[in-house]
Amino acid sequence: MYKIMTPGPTQVRESVRKARSLECPNSDLDPAFFDYYKQTCELISSLLHTSEETLILSGEGILGLEAACASMTEPGDRVLVLDNGIYGKGFADFVSMYGGIPVLYTRDYLETLDVKELEEYLEKDHDFKYATVVHCDTPSGMLNDIRSICPLLKKYGILTVVDSVAGMFGNEVYAEESQVDILCGGSQKAVSAPPGLTFVTVSEDAKKAMAERKTPVASFYANLRIFEGYYEKQWFPYTMPSSDIYGLHQAMEDIRNDKDLYRRHERIGKAVRKALRESGLGLHLKSGYSNTVSVFDVPKDVTASQILNKVLEDSGILLAGSFDVLEGKVIRIGHMGANATYENVKETMEALDCAMRGLQVPLSASLAEVFEREYASK
Incomplete structure (x- = not known):
């Protein structure tokens, strides 16, 4: 067997593998599992320094990105796509897929985004429903400063969808302070759990924008609204993969306990x-x-x-x-x-x-x- 030193999937700790071997409940019906899911979501929120709700979705990290765009985009919405990397540009496909109009803000793929330059652009044009931002663009290793970029966008009334799948838990993320509206992560990068889960942290502003849609979300699986009231209803929109979530919870506990x-x-x-x-x-x-x-x-x-x-x-x-x-x-x-x-x-x-x-x-x-x-x- 080889040693994995790729930028995802990464090595998986023994503690996570053991957690995934626990006996499986009926995740559709077991009240204790609804508690466990909610506790895992709250743990993720705390580690990302936010009081906003986190949702765990059954699918690889890209599901979270698509679900964010599907849930936020209505036909004709102008969406600012911050593009200084392959994944940054890729957001335009999701926006177009759900009827939005992607406007690419394309910059040098060798340089991190210049916040002052971005503000000069926004002074001239800021008529966007939301913007997509890549925290760490995995194909090149590019890191963008979401702690400066997202508050700037919010200043102009622009909501944000942030891909931090390869950034978070290696670079500290302060989601609430950074005013991120939808923050997307995945299990297989610095979390060091197997591929298969994505999680999204959703702000009240993002929930309001989704609730005020004039058209329904053009997807079932890639739709964050289907989780509304899941805990109160004791009902998931689809069967949750309990073993994957056991592993994710343990990985998050490992992160919480790792002071260095x-x-x-x-x-x-x-x-x-x-x-x-x-x-x-x-x-x-x-x-x-x-x-x-x-x-x-x-x-x-x-x-x-x-x-x-x-x-x-x-x-x-x-x-x-x-x-x-x-x-x-x-x-x-x-x-x-x-x-x-x-x-x-x-x-x-x-x-x-x-x-x-x-x-x-x-x-x-x-x-x-x-x-x-x-x-x-x-």
């Missing part, structure tokens, strides 16, 4: 970036570095597949390439959640050192040595 979580992610992120720079591999991005994933350009005279295969075959470590406009151009190292330990990442740096030697890619410094030195200095 954000400091460790920051130390590892900085040390990996330092190692990539000093080795000569460099970083793909010019700014906006996430503490959950680091990305470097494929050196000349080798291919992404050669690097990935070499690391896997020689060291048993699975890294990731990318896709769309970045296909074959970059290598991604996932240092999030259970991946984000000193031992895991040092072993990964050693594997990359070995692979580059084998592929005759010259390095100006050892990735593992620089990582070890930089990590120890913090």
Whole structure:
């Protein structure tokens, strides 16, 4: 078996695997399970620093993104799509799918969004029902400052849908303070549970906008409104996957009990970036570095597949390439959640050192040595 060091899915802790093996209740009828679901949702809200309601949906993280857009979009709505990455641009498809008019605010894919520049744009045009924002754009590792961006949008009366699937729990999120209206997460990134669940935190402003729709949501499964009053009614709109939710709850307990979580992610992120720079591999991005994933350009005279295969075959470590406009151009190292330990990442740096030697890619410094030195200095 290989060691997963990709930016999702990530390694899954033994505590989570054990929780998933518990006896299954009838999640449609058992009152205790309704309590458990609600408690899990409240735990997630607390970890994201918000008093707003969280809902857990049965589906991979992309379901949360689509459900947010489906629930918020009516035909003819203008929606601002903040686009400085592949996933950022991808929101436009969801908006169009449900009859909205996506307006792309496209910026350099190598730079994090400039908040002052965005405000200059909004001064001229802010007639949007909501805006979509990607916190961490996983294909490139881009991190956008939602703590500044979302309050700015709210200032102009624009609601926000935020994709933090690959950002949260590696980069701390203050959802309520940041005035995020719908915040989307997923089980398989820094949460370090298996794929299969998404969760969304929904503000009162977002609920009001959904309640005031003039047309019904054009979906059943991708519809946040179908959960309204689920606890009072003791009724879920579809059968909840109890084992998945047991695992998610345990993963959230692990996060709550990990007092060094954000400091460790920051130390590892900085040390990996330092190692990539000093080795000569460099970083793909010019700014906006996430503490959950680091990305470097494929050196000349080798291919992404050669690097990935070499690391896997020689060291048993699975890294990731990318896709769309970045296909074959970059290598991604996932240092999030259970991946984000000193031992895991040092072993990964050693594997990359070995692979580059084998592929005759010259390095100006050892990735593992620089990582070890930089990590120890913090």
